[in-house]
Amino acid sequence: MSEREASDFFERVWGVVADIPLGRVTTYGHIAAYLGSKRAARTVGWALRAAAQSGLPCHRVVNRYGGLSGHAAFGGPHVMEDLLRSEGVTFVEGDDEVPCVDINQHLWVPGH
DNA sequence: CGCTTGACGTACA
DNA sequence: TTGTACGCCAAGC
Numbered sequence: 001m002s003e004r005e006a007s008d009f010f011e012r013v014w015g016v017v018a019d020i021p022l023g024r025v026t027t028y029g030h031i032a033a034y035l036g037s038k039r040a041a042r043t044v045g046w047a048l049r050a051a052a053q054s055g056l057p058c059h060r061v062v063n064r065y066g067g068l069s070g071h072a073a074f075g076g077p078h079v080m081e082d083l084l085r086s087e088g089v090t091f092v093e094g095d096d097e098v099p100c101v102d103i104n105q106h107l108w109v110p111g112h
Numbered sequence: 113c114g115c116t117t118g119a120c121g122t123a124c125a
Numbered sequence: 126t127t128g129t130a131c132g133c134c135a136a137g138c
Contacts, residue, residue, distance in 0.1 A: 009134065028120050032133080041120035043134040048119055050135095063120060070119035 009035065013047035016110045020060045023088040024108035025101050027064050034110040049073055059083045060108075066092065066100035 016031050028041035028048075035044075048058040052073045059080045063069045071080045081099060085091070089106050091099040 007135075029122090032120080037133060039121060039131090040133040041122095042118065042132085043120095045119035046135055052119090058119080061119080068119090073119065 009040070009043060010047040010050060013044050014051050014054060014056055017048065017051055017056045017058055017061060019110065020057060020108055022057075023106065025060045025062050025066075025084070025089060025103060025106045026108050026110065027062060027103065028069075029064055030109055031061065045070070060087075062101050062103065066103040068099075068101070 012035050013031055016026075016034060020026055028044045029038055031044045032038050032040040044061075048056075048061055048070060051058040052070070058070065059068075059074060061070075068080045068084075071077050074080045074083075081091070084101060090102045092102045093099070
């Protein structure tokens, strides 16, 4: 409406994130590329941080390696992982203690 | 008002 | 092949 708390770039990110189907995940790069600048992934992360405060399912957005990057923004290191598992998303056994989403199986692309 | 940081990704050396 | 630098846009200091 009248309040424009964020730039158009942020709104577009939120629109894409809100369009992610349940049980699917996407990456910062895909969102950024869909907006027109694939290198704007960092800016997408900023929008997602604000999206967490907007109530958007930002937990469905992971990095290019399927790693959960913004777990800290959810209030807990296991919140994001548990949310994705609850939606039916599978994880790959990573080398570290941090699991990675099986993007090969759940990767969703905006505009698809 | 200007520099640095930040939920990433690609390009180049 | 691995490592470093740059680019994107906005917010924080």
